[in-house]
Amino acid sequence: MSDIEEGPIPPRRVIGTPAPAPNLLATQDRPGGEVAEEDRLPSEPQYKAHADNAEKIVAACFVLAFLAGCGFIAAYVGLEVHSVDAVLRSNLALGTSLSVVLLCLGLGSIIYVRHVMPDVEVEEERHDMRSTPEARQEFQEYAVEGGQASQLGKRKLARRTLMLATAPLAAIPIVLLRDLGPLPGTSLRHTVWSPGRRLLLYGTNSPVTPADFEPGSMITIVPEGYTDDADALAKATVICIKFEPGQLQIPTRYIGSTLIGTRNWTVDNIVAYSKICTHVGCPVALYEQTTHHILCPCHQSTFDATTGATVIFGPAPRPLPQLPMTLDADGYLVAKSDFTQPVGPSFWERG
Amino acid sequence: MSTSEVPKPVAGVGGWLDDRFHGARGVRVLMKKVFPDHWSFMLGEIALWSFVILLLTGTFLALFFVPSMSDTVYHGSYTKLNGISMSEAYASTLKISFDVRGGLLIRQIHHWAADLFMAAIMAHMLRVFLTGAYRKPREVNWIIGVTIFMLGMLEGLFGYSLPDDQLSGAGLRIFEGVLQGIPIVGTYLAYFLFGGPFPGTAIVPRMYILHVFLIPGLILALITAHLFIMVHQKHTQMPGLGVTERNVKGQPFFPYFIAKGQAWFFFIFAALTLLSTFAQINPIWLYGPYTPVAISSASQPDFYMGILEGSLRMMPAWENNFLGHTISWSVLIPALLPLGIVFTGLYAWPFFEQWATGDKSFHNVNDRPRNAPIRTATVMAAVAFYGVCWAEGANDVIADRFQIPLYTVTWIARVLVFLGPAIAFWATRRICIGLQRKDAAELAHGYESGIIRQLPNGAFIEVHKPVSPEKAAVLGAKEPIELLPGPQAADVNGIPAPSGQGGMGWARARANRAFAETVPPEENHNGHENGHAAVTASSRAEELPDAEH
Numbered sequence: 001m002s003d004i005e006e007g008p009i010p011p012r013r014v015i016g017t018p019a020p021a022p023n024l025l026a027t028q029d030r031p032g033g034e035v036a037e038e039d040r041l042p043s044e045p046q047y048k049a050h051a052d053n054a055e056k057i058v059a060a061c062f063v064l065a066f067l068a069g070c071g072f073i074a075a076y077v078g079l080e081v082h083s084v085d086a087v088l089r090s091n092l093a094l095g096t097s098l099s100v101v102l103l104c105l106g107l108g109s110i111i112y113v114r115h116v117m118p119d120v121e122v123e124e125e126r127h128d129m130r131s132t133p134e135a136r137q138e139f140q141e142y143a144v145e146g147g148q149a150s151q152l153g154k155r156k157l158a159r160r161t162l163m164l165a166t167a168p169l170a171a172i173p174i175v176l177l178r179d180l181g182p183l184p185g186t187s188l189r190h191t192v193w194s195p196g197r198r199l200l201l202y203g204t205n206s207p208v209t210p211a212d213f214e215p216g217s218m219i220t221i222v223p224e225g226y227t228d229d230a231d232a233l234a235k236a237t238v239i240c241i242k243f244e245p246g247q248l249q250i251p252t253r254y255i256g257s258t259l260i261g262t263r264n265w266t267v268d269n270i271v272a273y274s275k276i277c278t279h280v281g282c283p284v285a286l287y288e289q290t291t292h293h294i295l296c297p298c299h300q301s302t303f304d305a306t307t308g309a310t311v312i313f314g315p316a317p318r319p320l321p322q323l324p325m326t327l328d329a330d331g332y333l334v335a336k337s338d339f340t341q342p343v344g345p346s347f348w349e350r351g
Numbered sequence: 352m353s354t355s356e357v358p359k360p361v362a363g364v365g366g367w368l369d370d371r372f373h374g375a376r377g378v379r380v381l382m383k384k385v386f387p388d389h390w391s392f393m394l395g396e397i398a399l400w401s402f403v404i405l406l407l408t409g410t411f412l413a414l415f416f417v418p419s420m421s422d423t424v425y426h427g428s429y430t431k432l433n434g435i436s437m438s439e440a441y442a443s444t445l446k447i448s449f450d451v452r453g454g455l456l457i458r459q460i461h462h463w464a465a466d467l468f469m470a471a472i473m474a475h476m477l478r479v480f481l482t483g484a485y486r487k488p489r490e491v492n493w494i495i496g497v498t499i500f501m502l503g504m505l506e507g508l509f510g511y512s513l514p515d516d517q518l519s520g521a522g523l524r525i526f527e528g529v530l531q532g533i534p535i536v537g538t539y540l541a542y543f544l545f546g547g548p549f550p551g552t553a554i555v556p557r558m559y560i561l562h563v564f565l566i567p568g569l570i571l572a573l574i575t576a577h578l579f580i581m582v583h584q585k586h587t588q589m590p591g592l593g594v595t596e597r598n599v600k601g602q603p604f605f606p607y608f609i610a611k612g613q614a615w616f617f618f619i620f621a622a623l624t625l626l627s628t629f630a631q632i633n634p635i636w637l638y639g640p641y642t643p644v645a646i647s648s649a650s651q652p653d654f655y656m657g658i659l660e661g662s663l664r665m666m667p668a669w670e671n672n673f674l675g676h677t678i679s680w681s682v683l684i685p686a687l688l689p690l691g692i693v694f695t696g697l698y699a700w701p702f703f704e705q706w707a708t709g710d711k712s713f714h715n716v717n718d719r720p721r722n723a724p725i726r727t728a729t730v731m732a733a734v735a736f737y738g739v740c741w742a743e744g745a746n747d748v749i750a751d752r753f754q755i756p757l758y759t760v761t762w763i764a765r766v767l768v769f770l771g772p773a774i775a776f777w778a779t780r781r782i783c784i785g786l787q788r789k790d791a792a793e794l795a796h797g798y799e800s801g802i803i804r805q806l807p808n809g810a811f812i813e814v815h816k817p818v819s820p821e822k823a824a825v826l827g828a829k830e831p832i833e834l835l836p837g838p839q840a841a842d843v844n845g846i847p848a849p850s851g852q853g854g855m856g857w858a859r860a861r862a863n864r865a866f867a868e869t870v871p872p873e874e875n876h877n878g879h880e881n882g883h884a885a886v887t888a889s890s891r892a893e894e895l896p897d898a899e900h
Contacts, residue, residue, distance in 0.1 A: 082449065126597050220645070279528070280532070
């Protein structure tokens, strides 16, 4: 279609060489719309006996596809699902039959093209994408003409007020997105931990005492009252590790005047760190007992549990925050306060 | 002439339509459109048919999937999760897998097709890049293609995150953590996208509408444009006998190409169905519903996101405080730089090459990769860079399988990400030039025929025979690149060439010389210095070579 609009362009010709011979290309029309006999597609394949044999193979493929298609429907009707084993059986039957349908259709089609349809190679002339100079000239002239007729070049007042009018219109789609979510405010700086909130064992949601710990084990802790709150847990989840006496060497550290880590926040050689990696927020779930290394399985940031979860390797920029911990009157582990620094990944306002 | 007996449907229905749409001539031109044949031209078609299969299977899945993060307690056929609290999205994905007949098959076909879609686009892009098929007039179609690839990454990420399982939830958590790391607007972006703090309850329905409507709509529109432009400009072809810039040789669309395309569609669909029958993919029931508390080790995204994952894993812990604000380089650099380099490079390359070569002519005959050493070497450097970042995304799996310490794997990647592309560039360029020399030698001396002759002086030679015209057309297809004026170039009057001035002029002259480097064609003499005899076009293999040489 587009080729017609472009119009035929004579092939490049070097001056001084003879004019090209009359074109014998398949798509080239003779005057009067006649197509030369030799340019027509052959109506019969070159080797008819071969094509006849191929047709039988093609037909076999299509019959097999038909049978497999019927098999698919039978498997759909006959095989129930609703259990793992039944699903596996159904998947095998449906998948195999559908594969055979599609494979046979593909095979039949390609054998048909290659062995039944007559083999041809045709040649078509390419046209320059570039329009003729006249066509370009006409376009440019009309573009200028139309532009002038629109008067927009001269009518500055209309033009500028139109641009003015579209500016807020363009902003509206962005403005409309404002209510997608609340502003972050300071919410990334706090978790639900508060003084006296009990540490519960993840899974059973039972409060824990120091006696529940085996030295060398790491357990996941969730805050009382928020055990099913994914938003709260995404920040407040904690890991607790109990050490042998003398192993824990947490230095007292400050950021400015804020205490961020100290031996005094541990209870009976049990230390609590945020489980949310300071890199991009995966739970740091792996603990190697012999080296006391906490490893994030996502990007392998490694923290030394004995020295305040300092970073040993990987992309995490800072230690896991330590949760201030103490015992309540009943002897259960509780938070002394919230974390004293934001947990989880870095953000611009973190400071 | 068989065309005199036009069957009734063609004449009748065709006439009815033509009365209304004037389509006879246009449709005929389209039906006779010639498509050249080459195996590598089928790579893009894999992506096309994968997309069609994605639309078909995706529509089926959407009939059953519930895009909601509301809590529900599961009581279904997968008894191991009975009584567990989970989102509607996860529960409905379990239902598709265990309670809808054919649901698991279609879900697995959908996932495999997404992976094949991206893999086929990558292979197709490599083909187009390596053969220079993006050159004028096809730069716009190249840009459309790269954009489809980018949208495909996003579409895939949102798609595999929809079931709200433990693995994809971890991926979303990482996505959110990276968003937070963006300076100034990061926290706002994260809160707006997730509707508040992570994970919230908004992200699944939001990803759903992007995944089933907006992004596929954009991809569909771009694919349509991609195909229309391809048909309008006609397909490129590989060099060969009788192939010129002014023609296209192959088979017509109707009935040949359309039938082959149909066969190819069935083969691709069959391959995906076989994979989905015998190779399990994304068994979400084993991962469990998402909770921010837990994670499994060896968490990898789908392969096309591996470059981002690997970049994150490779990065050292760099972070700055800038006027009381945190700049998290250990997140920003891996999130933006590798993909930034890859996509900027892909978009800019056609224009950079035009600038360096000064070549503004139309190209319909592709280059053989060896005939454009700088381009081919650049592609291989990019592949090495991408490959190192990608493989590092599975560093824990590599460490486990090959018994290499985990940190060692990361350190190797940190070194290779710089060294790998350099080695790949150097080696590829040398190989290309070597292959060009081999082509030139074969063209000049012919090929080794295996016939041993004794010369009158008693010496033995192996007779070389001239290559066939078909092969000669391929071997001799390299087009020279014009040398632009150098930095100090001046015309006869001593006026310096304006193009060679300044830093840009210097850079352009350097780039131009690198691109224009060529292997001189060997003289058409026989190569006695190699102990071989050559046969020129005029002499025949049966004759003894000219004794003078």
